[in-house]
Amino acid sequence: MKQLNTVYSDIIIVGNGITSQFLALRLSKILGNRLAITIIDKEKNDSRTSEYVRSLSVSLSTVNLCKSMGIWELIEPHTHPIRKIIISHSVSNEEKRSFLNLDNRVNDEVASYIIDERVLRKVISEETAKFNNINLIHTNINDINLGDDLISIKAQDQILTSKLVVAGDGRKSIVKKLLKIKSISWDYNQTALSCLIKHKANNDNIAIENFLHTGPIALLPMGKRISSVIWSVQRDKIHEIKNICDSDLKLSIEKQFKSYIGEITAIDNSSFFELNFSIAQKLYVKRCAVMGDAAHSIHPLAGQGTNLGLRDIISLSDGIIEAVKYGLDIGSINNLQEYQRLRMPDILTSALAYDGINRLYSNSIVGLNPIKDLAISLAESIPIIKKNLVKGGSGLAIKS
Numbered sequence: 001m002k003q004l005n006t007v008y009s010d011i012i013i014v015g016n017g018i019t020s021q022f023l024a025l026r027l028s029k030i031l032g033n034r035l036a037i038t039i040i041d042k043e044k045n046d047s048r049t050s051e052y053v054r055s056l057s058v059s060l061s062t063v064n065l066c067k068s069m070g071i072w073e074l075i076e077p078h079t080h081p082i083r084k085i086i087i088s089h090s091v092s093n094e095e096k097r098s099f100l101n102l103d104n105r106v107n108d109e110v111a112s113y114i115i116d117e118r119v120l121r122k123v124i125s126e127e128t129a130k131f132n133n134i135n136l137i138h139t140n141i142n143d144i145n146l147g148d149d150l151i152s153i154k155a156q157d158q159i160l161t162s163k164l165v166v167a168g169d170g171r172k173s174i175v176k177k178l179l180k181i182k183s184i185s186w187d188y189n190q191t192a193l194s195c196l197i198k199h200k201a202n203n204d205n206i207a208i209e210n211f212l213h214t215g216p217i218a219l220l221p222m223g224k225r226i227s228s229v230i231w232s233v234q235r236d237k238i239h240e241i242k243n244i245c246d247s248d249l250k251l252s253i254e255k256q257f258k259s260y261i262g263e264i265t266a267i268d269n270s271s272f273f274e275l276n277f278s279i280a281q282k283l284y285v286k287r288c289a290v291m292g293d294a295a296h297s298i299h300p301l302a303g304q305g306t307n308l309g310l311r312d313i314i315s316l317s318d319g320i321i322e323a324v325k326y327g328l329d330i331g332s333i334n335n336l337q338e339y340q341r342l343r344m345p346d347i348l349t350s351a352l353a354y355d356g357i358n359r360l361y362s363n364s365i366v367g368l369n370p371i372k373d374l375a376i377s378l379a380e381s382i383p384i385i386k387k388n389l390v391k392g393g394s395g396l397a398i399k400s
């Protein structure tokens with residue numbers, strides 16, 4: 001039988017998504033070469049660095065993380081600050097709407113920005129490449145073995161061992177599956193269309209979210225006359241959008257936003273995402289932590305998935321850095337329990353809040369219409385609610 005090669009590193013991160021890259025980078029920026037980090041990804045070619053453009057809303061918690069890592073100055077020139085958020089609900093597309101206008105600032109700072117996801121990934125990848133303690137390999141994982149002192153991953157022709165494995169392998173996480181970490185999940189029965197539009201009028205850095213009974217549609221500024229549209233639609237209705245020609249799609253989107261952005265001149269980069277809700281019941285097992293979409297897959301209506309994942313990496317890396325400083329075991333149960341204790345409240349509150357909003361608004365139950373309007377009108381009339389909504393979206397803790 002062929003002897004498998006065994007390779008040791010201090011940490012193995014499974015998945016080379018945005019949260020994994022941030023984790024490896026933050027650890028390396030703070031600890032230098034003290035930790036050998038291996039990142040495993042099954043994909044060689046990253047479709048997210050290709051021509052496809054997807055907007056990402058980054059909140060103040062992410063901005064602060066980037067600032068603390070000294071990379072915000074590289075990212076900021078490519079961002080589009082959101083000055084104002086307008087949220088509305090209408091019973092049907094044509095009828096009168098109720099509106100909520102939010103001044104998108106927390107303590108005079110912009111609470112969120114829009115960025116092309118490729119730009120963020122490029123900056124992080126280039127920064128990560130400067131560290132020779134980070135090793136990226138492409139392979140498929142076959143098995144994981146939890147030992148008392150080490151955890152080992154069998155991957156094709158080698159065995160990779162470490163003190164700690166971090167599952168950052170997205171919502172279909174193989175690590176969770178192999179380690180039998182269960183999740184509470186349900187299907188949203190919605191598909192999201194993401195596309196880029198060019199339009200005649202200046203969007204004035206306003207983000208708009210309209211709650212329709214078929215699902216929310218959002219407009220996010222990506223330049224004066226370029227915006228991104230994220231439109232979540234019930235799955236049995238999505239074929240109507242998939243099958244219509246660009247000119248009809250243009251009319252449907254204009255119906256929602258024409259009064260703000262004028263006529264749409266081009267639609268590009270249409271792409272579809274299936275939406276589901278999932279939260280891991282535990283964020284760790286022996287020597288393995290779960291983070292990012294592997295830990296929580298949430299509705300994109302507030303654009304918070306990555307921001308939530310990046311708050312995971314702050315807590316997780318803080319624990320690892322502390323252990324390294326004091327010469328302790330980075331994969332100890334105490335460390336992982338503390339990570340779960342710190343992260344679960346934020347994960348549950350955020351995921352369930354967006355789930356609740358989607359449930360309330362994405363349905364055609366006529367009896368709920370007054371409640372839908374009341375929720376928006378009430379929030380519009382109470383300044384402290386507006387302030388806390390913006391603060392909640394910024395990812396900073398709400399203090400009473």
Ligand SMILES: Cc1cc2nc3c(=O)[nH]c(=O)nc-3n(C[C@H](O)[C@H](O)[C@H](O)COP(=O)(O)OP(=O)(O)OC[C@H]3O[C@@H](n4cnc5c(N)ncnc54)[C@H](O)[C@@H]3O)c2cc1C
Nearest residue numbers: 015017018019042057169170174292293303304305306307
């Ligand atoms: C329509 C839409 C709009 C969104 N908009 C926003 C937004 O505006 N702001 C925001 O914060 N979030 C947004 N999100 C959420 C955001 O996209 C995700 O939360 C984020 O991409 C999760 O990053 P991740 O690194 O945890 O996982 P992923 O990006 O899923 O990365 C997982 C990585 O693991 C790898 N992998 C998978 N399986 C294996 C395996 N078996 N072995 C090895 N590697 C593996 C994959 O190749 C991938 O590289 C949106 C989501 C959707 C669907």
